[in-house]
Amino acid sequence: xxxxxxxxxxxxxxxxxxxxxxxxxxxxxxxxxxxxxxxxxxxxxxxxxxxxxxxxxxxxxxxxxxxxxxxxxxxxxxxxxxxxxxxxxxxxxxxxxxxxxxxxxxxxxxxxxxxxxxxxxxxxxxxxxxxxxxxxxxxxxxxxxxxxxxxxxxxxxxxxxxxxxxxxxxxxxxxxxxxxxxxxxxxxxxxxxxxxxxxxxxxxxxxxxxxxxxxxxxxxxxxxxxxxxxxxxxxxxxxxxxxxxxxxxxxxxxxxxxxxxxxxxxxxxxxxxxxxxxxxxxxxxxxxxxxxxxxxxxxxxxxxxxxxxxxxxxxxxxxxxxxxxxxxxxxxxxxxxxxxxxxxxxxxxxxxxxxxxxxxxxxxxxxxxxxxxxxxxxxxxxxxxxxxxxxxxxxxxxxxxxxxxxxxxxxxxxxxxxxxxxxxxxxxxxxxxxxxxxxxxxxxxxxx
Amino acid sequence: xxxxxxxxxxxxxxxxxxxxxxxxxxxxxxxxxxxxxxxxxxxxxxxxxxxxxxxxxxxxxxxxxxxxxxxxxxxxxxxxxxxxxxxxxxxxxxxxxxxxxxxxxxxxxxxxxxxxxxxxxxxxxxxxxxxxxxxxxxxxxxxxxxxxxxxxxxxxxxxxxxxxxxxxxxxxxxxxxxxxxxxxxxxxxxxxxxxxxxxxxxxxxxxxxxxxxxxxxxxxxxxxxxxxxxxxxxxxxxxxxxxxxxxxxxxxxxxxxxxxxxxxxxxxxxxxxxxxxxxxxxxxxxxxxxxxxxxxxxxxxxxxxxxxxxxxxxxxxxxxxxxxxxxxxxxxxxxxxxxxxxxxxxxxxxxxxxxxxxxxxxxxxxxxxxxxxxxxxxxxxxxxxxxxxxxxxxxxxxxxxxxxxxxxxxxxxxxxxxxxxxxxxxxxxxxxxxxxxxxxxxxxxxxxxxxxxxxxxxxxxxxxxxxxxxxxxxxxxxxxxxxxxxxxxxxxxxxxxxxxxxxxxxxxxxxxxx
Numbered sequence: 001x002x003x004x005x006x007x008x009x010x011x012x013x014x015x016x017x018x019x020x021x022x023x024x025x026x027x028x029x030x031x032x033x034x035x036x037x038x039x040x041x042x043x044x045x046x047x048x049x050x051x052x053x054x055x056x057x058x059x060x061x062x063x064x065x066x067x068x069x070x071x072x073x074x075x076x077x078x079x080x081x082x083x084x085x086x087x088x089x090x091x092x093x094x095x096x097x098x099x100x101x102x103x104x105x106x107x108x109x110x111x112x113x114x115x116x117x118x119x120x121x122x123x124x125x126x127x128x129x130x131x132x133x134x135x136x137x138x139x140x141x142x143x144x145x146x147x148x149x150x151x152x153x154x155x156x157x158x159x160x161x162x163x164x165x166x167x168x169x170x171x172x173x174x175x176x177x178x179x180x181x182x183x184x185x186x187x188x189x190x191x192x193x194x195x196x197x198x199x200x201x202x203x204x205x206x207x208x209x210x211x212x213x214x215x216x217x218x219x220x221x222x223x224x225x226x227x228x229x230x231x232x233x234x235x236x237x238x239x240x241x242x243x244x245x246x247x248x249x250x251x252x253x254x255x256x257x258x259x260x261x262x263x264x265x266x267x268x269x270x271x272x273x274x275x276x277x278x279x280x281x282x283x284x285x286x287x288x289x290x291x292x293x294x295x296x297x298x299x300x301x302x303x304x305x306x307x308x309x310x311x312x313x314x315x316x317x318x319x320x321x322x323x324x325x326x327x328x329x330x331x332x333x334x335x336x337x338x339x340x341x342x343x344x345x346x347x348x349x350x351x352x353x354x355x356x357x358x359x360x361x362x363x364x365x366x367x368x369x370x371x372x373x374x375x376x377x378x379x380x381x382x383x384x385x386x387x388x389x390x391x392x393x394x395x396x397x398x399x400x401x402x403x404x405x406x407x408x409x410x411x412x413x414x415x416x417x418x419x420x421x422x423x424x425x426x427x428x429x430x431x432x433x434x435x436x437x438x439x440x441x442x443x444x445x446x447x448x
Numbered sequence: 449x450x451x452x453x454x455x456x457x458x459x460x461x462x463x464x465x466x467x468x469x470x471x472x473x474x475x476x477x478x479x480x481x482x483x484x485x486x487x488x489x490x491x492x493x494x495x496x497x498x499x500x501x502x503x504x505x506x507x508x509x510x511x512x513x514x515x516x517x518x519x520x521x522x523x524x525x526x527x528x529x530x531x532x533x534x535x536x537x538x539x540x541x542x543x544x545x546x547x548x549x550x551x552x553x554x555x556x557x558x559x560x561x562x563x564x565x566x567x568x569x570x571x572x573x574x575x576x577x578x579x580x581x582x583x584x585x586x587x588x589x590x591x592x593x594x595x596x597x598x599x600x601x602x603x604x605x606x607x608x609x610x611x612x613x614x615x616x617x618x619x620x621x622x623x624x625x626x627x628x629x630x631x632x633x634x635x636x637x638x639x640x641x642x643x644x645x646x647x648x649x650x651x652x653x654x655x656x657x658x659x660x661x662x663x664x665x666x667x668x669x670x671x672x673x674x675x676x677x678x679x680x681x682x683x684x685x686x687x688x689x690x691x692x693x694x695x696x697x698x699x700x701x702x703x704x705x706x707x708x709x710x711x712x713x714x715x716x717x718x719x720x721x722x723x724x725x726x727x728x729x730x731x732x733x734x735x736x737x738x739x740x741x742x743x744x745x746x747x748x749x750x751x752x753x754x755x756x757x758x759x760x761x762x763x764x765x766x767x768x769x770x771x772x773x774x775x776x777x778x779x780x781x782x783x784x785x786x787x788x789x790x791x792x793x794x795x796x797x798x799x800x801x802x803x804x805x806x807x808x809x810x811x812x813x814x815x816x817x818x819x820x821x822x823x824x825x826x827x828x829x830x831x832x833x834x835x836x837x838x839x840x841x842x843x844x845x846x847x848x849x850x851x852x853x854x855x856x857x858x859x860x861x862x863x864x865x866x867x868x869x870x871x872x873x874x875x876x877x878x879x880x881x882x883x884x885x886x887x888x889x890x891x892x893x894x895x896x897x898x899x900x901x902x903x904x905x906x907x908x909x910x911x912x913x914x915x916x917x918x919x920x921x922x923x924x925x926x927x928x929x930x931x932x933x934x935x936x937x938x939x940x941x942x943x944x945x946x947x948x949x950x951x952x953x954x955x956x957x958x959x960x961x962x
Contacts, residue, residue: 011887019946022946040886040887040888040889042886042887042888043886043887043888043889043890046586046888046889046890047590049586049587049588050586050587050588050589050590050591050592051584051586051587051589051590051890051893051925052590052889052890052893053590056889056892056893057888057889058889059887059889059902059903059906061782061783164587164588194581197581198580198581295886296883296884296950299883299948300883300948300950300951300952303946303947303948303951303955303959304951304952304955307955307959312958314952314955315952316952317951317952317954317955318950318951318952319949319950319951319952319953320950322882322883322884322950324884324886324928324929325928326927326928328581328583329581329582329583329584329668331927331928331929333884333928333929382881382929382932383929384881384882385881385882385883385884385949385950386881386882386949389882389949389950393953410879410881410929410932411932412669412670412671412920412923412924412932412933413670413671413920413932413933413934414670414671414673414674415670415671416670441936441937442937444936445936445937445939445940
């Protein structure tokens with residue numbers, strides 16, 4: 001029986017394992033040094049905030065693995081011997097494989113800041129990071145102030161977590177507006193305001209210069225590039241993540257930023273594959289980046305690779321881009337491509353609408369000349385994935401999208417509706433006369 | 449806290465003086481013909497002063513039991529007193545209370561209910577400011593003692609369980625509580641309050657106060673606001689006010705929204721007789737009750753799912769959604785619990801329907817037994833085990849430990865019936881939004897019915913489950929906008945998927961349509 005070994009029990013590895021099991025009877029082993037069972041990394045914040053216990057982040061009950069003959073091994077792979085098709089675990093134990101799937105995810109970036117390895121300085125990625133944070137910042141007595149370095153999704157999550165225990169937070173963001181490498185200006189601006197509403201000391205356009213230690217080797221303050229010294233107990237480094245592939249050096253597997261793979265998720269070595277955050281595509285797919293550290297893409301690669309491994313060779317071919325996040329109280333969804341001012345091409349034009357009082361806004365990207373709908377960002381309004389995916393496939397125009405916008409609304413029942421306001425705003429901007437169509441179940445469920 | 453303390457102490461204090469006049473009246477009303485009992489009472493009780501129910505109650509129950517034993521021995525069956533000893537003690541107590549509590553009903557009301565309400569509101573209302581921005585407010589739920597099965601939760605558990613035990617089995621200890629609400633009861637129905645009136649009034653009060661909490665906590669979520677208002681309205685108006693006013697108008701006491709088989713004694717002989725003897729209104733209620741169960745309930749479930757009843761109208765659901773909201777995360781999501789749930793809840797449904805068929809058979813044939821089983825004893829068993837223990841003591845008492853829908857999930861026969869309709873023929877579903885789920889588990893954690901919502905959402909499948917009461921919290925707590933409660937066409941309602949939206953279109957088709 002063919003032995004499939006998967007390194008990493010995150011969403012990519014587990015999805016691959018589940019699908020291989022559905023399709024075949026192969027022997028499957030999953031190795032992890034982080035946790036005994038698969039858990040949802042994205043939910044770690046809720047454990048610290050007291051919304052859930054750690055066990056709630058585990059999507060499958062503990063009996064699931066044995067029942068489905070998914071053999072879980074707790075250990076750290078120190079070496080991969082591709083010539084003899086075997087792994088070395090924890091420096092000494094050997095394990096053979098027939099096919100190897102590398103799904104080791106990411107690790108937090110550190111950019112060589114002085115003091116980045118002091119006690120009290122940490123990232124937020126793994127279960128161990130969460131446990132460390134619980135020790136470093138259990139309450140605002142122990143942790144008088146935390147400084148977070150890096151204005152991305154993990155940074156704002158960490159800020160939200162610490163604020164849930166009333167710990168004062170200073171948030172250093174390199175850009176002059178929050179996440180404006182990704183978000184268009186209006187949206188980024190709204191999030192800036194929302195961060196301040198949550199009593200987070202947001203410092204835009206500010207970089208970390210160094211972290212200063214006290215006599216016991218603990219962080220006691222940070223110094224910014226503006227010369228300001230901020231006393232603190234905990235420093236959160238959240239300046240992005242990078243593939244976690246150090247253990248593969250010297251294995252013969254081709255590495256770049258991540259593990260280099262072709263569009264079948266194969267590495268340069270036969271029977272070795274890489275999926276998820278740690279994989280790097282030789283050529284980017286569409287507008288996507290070669291390394292995509294996103295939950296959804298990890299899952300999709302797992303779904304795809306399982307087909308290949310079980311004899312139905314399938315290229316990784318993700319559909320239209322989509323993503324979501326939550327910035328404190330504001331939910332964010334995106335479908336298709338809406339680039340920031342910094343990243344967008346000339347032909348990409350934006351229509352932006354913002355609610356006069358609430359923290360709700362929408363940005364629609366379309367082609368300046370053809371009016372082709374390119375993508376939508378929504379903040380505080382939920383959208384129906386299926387509908388937007390369909391519109392992108394059908395290459396609809398921006399006016400079509402606005403006309404049928406009610407079909408795409410996914411907010412809970414009785415919520416206020418904003419389509420009329422959005423469309424009036426568009427009409428007055430572009431001198432059009434679009435009228436919203438009533439929501440139709442028939443349209444929503446056609447093609448399903 | 450003070451209000452609660454006074455309320456808790458009340459059952460044990462108070463003066464009772466049974467006057468000969470009271471005694472005579474009770475003897476007349478109950479048709480007591482046992483000289484033995486009357487003599488005993490005259491000797492031990494009448495004309496004496498008792499401090500607290502603890503000293504009075506045993507005298508009465510002993511007298512009654514001794515009397516009945518005596519009569520059984522002598523085969524004087526006509527003299528046996530069939531009123532329960534504790535009910536009789538309650539009746540005697542009610543008639544004979546005197547002293548401070550009885551003379552100062554208004555003040556005592558304030559000291560218990562009044563202080564309780566003010567205290568709770570003082571605790572709840574500042575959250576408007578303290579909770580900060582609108583949004584999900586679940587911070588610290590698993591850190592706090594009260595909501596994480598700490599000692600406070602166990603204390604609440606003990607209090608609730610004791611309260612229900614008093615209510616169902618030792619009503620004489622509730623006599624002092626009844627004095628508090630006498631003025632209200634007299635205003636509504638013209639009668640002094642019994643212990644069930646206390647319960648009804650308390651139920652409404654607790655729901656109102658906790659609804660204020662819901663309004664503040666979920667003020668960003670219109671669905672929760674509307675739903676809470678609805679459930680509060682139906683409790684106060686339909687379950688509490690209308691029945692009391694009907695009594696004043698010489699009509700039978702009836703809660704128009706309480707559908708059989710939750711209303712398990714609807715077809716009991718005494719109820720049918722009382723309805724048939726009440727003229728037009730009685731007949732109307734009889735027809736309404738039958739139409740409600742057979743037509744209105746399933747049709748509404750077809751259009752809106754069982755939520756229209758369970759989390760918009762029902763009183764049990766109402767308490768669960770208000771008082772029980774802080775405990776919703778404790779319902780077990782394990783596969784094992786699901787198995788237990790299916791056996792239990794359907795078992796109770798079979799029991800309820802079987803019992804009702806026996807009852808109707810006995811009613812029409814006027815025989816006391818069906819296939820050798822005494823109808824009366826089956827009814828008594830159901831009332832005791834299901835009506836009192838399961839729905840009351842366990843159903844509400846276990847809120848802080850097993851979550852707020854223990855009864856609705858494991859015991860309610862109406863929920864089981866509605867569940868069949870919802871599962872097999874209904875437009876209701878919780879739609880999963882394509883591939884957006886991140887498996888975080890908030891939905892499953894906060895599902896009060898113990899549904900593992902995430903298990904469906906992460907597969908891109910809609911949630912179509914018989915037990916879902918449509919409270920909408922999974923959708924509210926989802927950080928990625930994945931879940932939406934909606935009513936739509938039956939086609940495509942159940943959509944098994946393996947590869948989720950967002951991946952290769954061909955692959956999706958290949959795998960999902962295989």
